Amino acid sequence: xxxxxxxxxxxxxxxxxxxxxxxxxxxPSVSGTMLPHGLGRSYGDSCLNAGGTLxxxxxxxxxIAFDPATGVVxxxxxxxxxxxxxxxxxxxxxxxxxxxxxxxxVGGAIANDVHGKNHHRGGTFGRYVRRFELVRSDGSRRVCxxxxxxxxxxxxxxxxxxxxxxxxxxxxxxxxxxxxxxQETVPFENLDAFLKVARESEADHEFTMAWVDCLAxxxxxxxxxxxxxxxxxxxxxxxxxxxxxxxxxxGLAVPxxxxxxxxxxxxVSAFNWLYYHRQNGKPQQRLTHYDPFFYPLxxxxxxxxxxxxxxxxxxxxxxxxxxxxxxxKEILERSSRGGLPSFLSVLKTFGDIPSPxxxxxxxxxxxxxxxxxxxxxxxxxxxxELDRLTREAGGAVYPAKDARxxxxxxxxxxxxxxxxxxxxxxxxxSSFWRRMNPVTLPFSLEAERAAGAPxxxxxxxxx
Amino acid sequence: xxxxxxxxxxxxxxxxTVRLLAARGASLYLVGRNAxxxxxxxxxxxxxxxxxxxxxxxxxxxxxAHEALVDGAFQSLGGLDGVVLAHGVLGDxxxxxxxxxxxxxxxxxxxxxxxxxxxxxANRFEAQKxxxxxxxxxxxxxxxxxxxxxxxxxxxxxxxxxQGLRNRLAKSNVAVVTVKPGFVDTPMTAHLPKNKxxxxxxxxxxxxxxxxxxxxNEVYVPGIWALIMLIIRSIPESVxxxxxx
Ligand SMILES: Cc1cc2nc3c(=O)[nH]c(=O)nc-3n(C[C@H](O)[C@H](O)[C@H](O)COP(=O)(O)OP(=O)(O)OC[C@H]3O[C@@H](n4cnc5c(N)ncnc54)[C@H](O)[C@@H]3O)c2cc1C
Numbered sequence: 131x132x133x134x135x136x137x138x139x140x141x142x143x144x145x146x147x148x149x150x151x152x153x154x155x156x157x158p159s160v161s162g163t164m165l166p167h168g169l170g171r172s173y174g175d176s177c178l179n180a181g182g183t184l185x186x187x188x189x190x191x192x193x194i195a196f197d198p199a200t201g202v203v204x205x206x207x208x209x210x211x212x213x214x215x216x217x218x219x220x221x222x223x224x225x226x227x228x229x230x231x232x233x234x235x236v237g238g239a240i241a242n243d244v245h246g247k248n249h250h251r252g253g254t255f256g257r258y259v260r261r262f263e264l265v266r267s268d269g270s271r272r273v274c275x276x277x278x279x280x281x282x283x284x285x286x287x288x289x290x291x292x293x294x295x296x297x298x299x300x301x302x303x304x305x306x307x308x309x310x311x312x313q314e315t316v317p318f319e320n321l322d323a324f325l326k327v328a329r330e331s332e333a334d335h336e337f338t339m340a341w342v343d344c345l346a347x348x349x350x351x352x353x354x355x356x357x358x359x360x361x362x363x364x365x366x367x368x369x370x371x372x373x374x375x376x377x378x379x380x381g382l383a384v385p386x387x388x389x390x391x392x393x394x395x396x397x398v399s400a401f402n403w404l405y406y407h408r409q410n411g412k413p414q415q416r417l418t419h420y421d422p423f424f425y426p427l428x429x430x431x432x433x434x435x436x437x438x439x440x441x442x443x444x445x446x447x448x449x450x451x452x453x454x455x456x457x458x459k460e461i462l463e464r465s466s467r468g469g470l471p472s473f474l475s476v477l478k479t480f481g482d483i484p485s486p487x488x489x490x491x492x493x494x495x496x497x498x499x500x501x502x503x504x505x506x507x508x509x510x511x512x513x514x515e516l517d518r519l520t521r522e523a524g525g526a527v528y529p530a531k532d533a534r535x536x537x538x539x540x541x542x543x544x545x546x547x548x549x550x551x552x553x554x555x556x557x558x559x560s561s562f563w564r565r566m567n568p569v570t571l572p573f574s575l576e577a578e579r580a581a582g583a584p585x586x587x588x589x590x591x592x593x
Numbered sequence: 594x595x596x597x598x599x600x601x602x603x604x605x606x607x608x609x610t611v612r613l614l615a616a617r618g619a620s621l622y623l624v625g626r627n628a629x630x631x632x633x634x635x636x637x638x639x640x641x642x643x644x645x646x647x648x649x650x651x652x653x654x655x656x657x658a659h660e661a662l663v664d665g666a667f668q669s670l671g672g673l674d675g676v677v678l679a680h681g682v683l684g685d686x687x688x689x690x691x692x693x694x695x696x697x698x699x700x701x702x703x704x705x706x707x708x709x710x711x712x713x714x715a716n717r718f719e720a721q722k723x724x725x726x727x728x729x730x731x732x733x734x735x736x737x738x739x740x741x742x743x744x745x746x747x748x749x750x751x752x753x754x755x756q757g758l759r760n761r762l763a764k765s766n767v768a769v770v771t772v773k774p775g776f777v778d779t780p781m782t783a784h785l786p787k788n789k790x791x792x793x794x795x796x797x798x799x800x801x802x803x804x805x806x807x808x809x810n811e812v813y814v815p816g817i818w819a820l821i822m823l824i825i826r827s828i829p830e831s832v833x834x835x836x837x838x
Binding site (some may be wrong): 193195196205217 | 637640
């Protein structure tokens with residue numbers, strides 16, 4: 131059986147899996163270490179545990195309670211944001227913060243303290259987590275909230291799955307009057323123009339984010355399209371909420387790994403040119419369903435396979451406003467010069483709303499996310515270079531999207547990491563965490579696993 | 594099915610069925626062994642839109658309690674028009690070969706307790722001249738194989754019992770639906786190597802409800818198992834006994 135992968139499909143590692151079924155169950159005793167695993171929508175190695183065990187949370191997918199009057203939902207940690215939307219939208223509620231895919235679990239959203247297009251208004255997901263239960267390998271269970279076990283609450287939000295298993299959580303949703311978004315698309319011709327239009331947009335728009343043509347050069351570095359929007363006002367109420375769940379995304383799927391020649395500099399630049407110019411340089415406004423607005427990529431199931439079997443690396447950084455212009459220019463130019471096009475690059479501004487999570491990634495400034503097909507050493511060197519540039523600019527790299535940042539960078543990005551380390555469950559670890567904290571072990575996890583690996587059972591034990 | 598009793602509600606297939614019934618706004622009476630887990634399933638159903646959810650934690654191997662259990666379900670929901678019988682154990686074939694106690698445990702749970710419950714339920718449904726009894730059996734009941742014939746025998750016996758029951762209740766407008774799933778991809782089988790034959794509990798649940806809605810007699814879910822089992826049943830015994838199945 132193939133071991134679970136992360137979304138970037140790099141690195142590939144072998145690990146044992148242990149499915150969780152009931153939130154009342156105790157954690158298994160394993161040789162080596164364990165790590166919760168949601169839907170594997172993290173790109174790098176933060177949701178992997180090479181040589182150890184992954185606790186699969188997809189069985190913890192029950193709803194516990196939903197109050198349509200207050201918009202508070204309580205559910206098990208393996209419930210997906212998609213499930214929450216199906217429950218909440220017809221009743222007039224929406225996720226307070228959502229990442230660019232709805233196929234993530236509540237546990238995964240907490241562990242990475244995910245952000246969305248509304249960070250400047252709403253901050254991160256963790257701010258809306260009212261309570262959750264944390265189970266540790268010593269058998270202890272704690273309900274954590276801002277005023278109850280507050281330290282565990284702060285350590286676990288953004289805690290990369292290392293503080294223990296979240297079994298259930300209670301999330302405050304936000305009211306909407308209908309499932310439609312009034313969206314405006316504004317072209318900008320370079321980074322300076324982006325910074326200007328992004329700041330302006332923040333005042334009147336709850337959601338903003340920009341696609342950037344990362345192959346544009348010279349004066350055009352950082353040109354792109356800014357998308358901004360708000361949930362449509364109540365006059366659209368006649369469009370029935372109950373029928374609000376379009377079966378968007380059910381049709382297309384990437385059936386297999388695509389050969390890597392499909393993605394080259396030429397195809398990417400042709401795509402980017404077309405994409406930018408279909409706007410004719412003018413702003414456009416339209417009413418759109420929330421699904422394509424928030425989750426355009428979910429329409430193509432398994433799109434990560436277009437990068438072929440070697441996978442791809444994502445790089446997402448945030449840099450403070452003070453250094454943003456120069457640093458991002460440099461980062462964009464490096465990646466375009468490297469001859470390794472990023473198919474999808476996204477710019478967004480983060481506001482100054484603090485997260486309760488000690489290890490939360492978002493902070494005030496400008497964030498840029500890029501995808502790079504995995505071409506081996508060349509790609510690794512580029513991403514490492516971008517990490518270095520980010521560190522020099524006083525920014526940070528997002529662990530959920532990372533496969534190459536250095537341990538020194540990590541230490542610089544997350545000043546509370548030492549305090550956090552004291553809250554890590556001794557039986558938990560991840561490939562990412564070991565990469566960030568290299569130590570030499572007196573024993574080999576791989577050897578232990580090989581010795582104690584369970585026998586595969588016969589599939590002929592028909593049920 | 595609007596008012597449904599679900600026996601073995603914490604099993605993966607039953608849970609998936611409960612979700613579909615809840616989404617339709619059905620009223621549910623859920624029975625399972627572990628009170629805490631049963632509560633989790635009940636709350637999930639209530640949150641997903643069930644009109645009413647009641648539950649009771651009992652060990653269905655206490656046959657004496659069956660009459661009262663069914664009474665409780667009728668009272669709680671103000672009548673019943675559907676039953677999904679989903680409890681069962683896989684058992685351990687090797688252990689069963691060694692010990693009668695282990696064999697008996699499988700037969701008690703999968704066959705005897707089902708018969709006891711269906712005896713009470715069939716009489717009620719016959720009297721009210723309405724209702725659908727859905728029973729989850731298995732493809733394993735179609736032919737005995739060395740790898741799990743004790744489990745297979747419990748399901749095979751159940752299938753024959755259901756045939757008779759169906760024959761008896763046909764004139765009373767009561768449907769008896771035998772559902773035979775193949776491999777199911779439950780959290781319990783997550784460590785097994787998967788092939789195309791594994792179906793999700795959701796898929797099995799959809800097939801189950803489709804069969805119940807159209808009051809089918811015997812269905813394989815997914816349908817491909819009808820073909821597979823046709824082939825397996827038609828292998829001559831003289832050949833079959835030499836196969837390692
Ligand atoms: C197309 C796409 C767009 C994205 N857009 C955004 C975006 O806009 N903003 C953003 O912030 N992120 C974004 N992401 C990243 C994604 O939101 C995060 O990686 C998210 O955490 C993935 O959740 P998951 O359920 O797949 O968890 P996994 O990736 O499987 O795991 C993530 C982390 O959560 C931990 N974890 C999972 N479950 C539990 C639990 N029950 N208890 C404790 N720890 C747990 C794991 O150990 C791991 O550390 C995007 C990803 C994709 C594929």
